[in-house]
Amino acid sequence: MRQTKHKSLPFGETIDVKKVIGKKVLTNDGKKIGKVKAIHIHPTELTVEGIQVDTGMFDVDQYIDKNYLGSLTEEGAVLKVTPLAEFLDHDVYDSLGKKVGNVKAINRSNMTNNVLSITVELEGSDKKIVISADYIAAMGESIMLKEPFDEKGMQEVK
Structure with a gap:
């Protein structure tokens, strides 16, 4: 050539x-x-x-x-x-290992791979809440929160 x-x-x-x-x-x-x-x-x-x-x-x-x-x-x-889409339906656990629920939506910054918050369907109910990225410790095979989960004060999604 x-x-x-x-x-x-x-x-x-x-x-x-x-x-x-x-x-x-x-x-x-x-x-x-x-x-x-x-x-x-x-x-x-x-x-x-x-x-x-x-x-x-x-x-x-x-x-x-x-x-x-x-x-x-x-x-x-x-x-x-x-890519954040890969975390949909992953389990969410609090810092004590208690299952909180499953990821149903991910709110990201513009079109980046930076998480702003996740919407979680609570374990054992159809209630959904928003958890800020500030409370997320790690994202991998599951999502780990930084603190024990307390439903009080969480924003419910309709």
């Missing part, structure tokens, strides 16, 4: 985007969330701006901004984060 280039990566160190389409997308902790559906490139800077993730037949596709991409190879993409 003939090359015409100036101050760019050697051809062998670049990625053929056709080979990335359809490959897996993993979160920062290794969970597969879908497949690369499209790679979006800035029209004048010619840099990757993000990827579109096919999350399956019944889920809504996701767009992941370049700031949340850890790596992009011919094997697929690895994210720097776990």
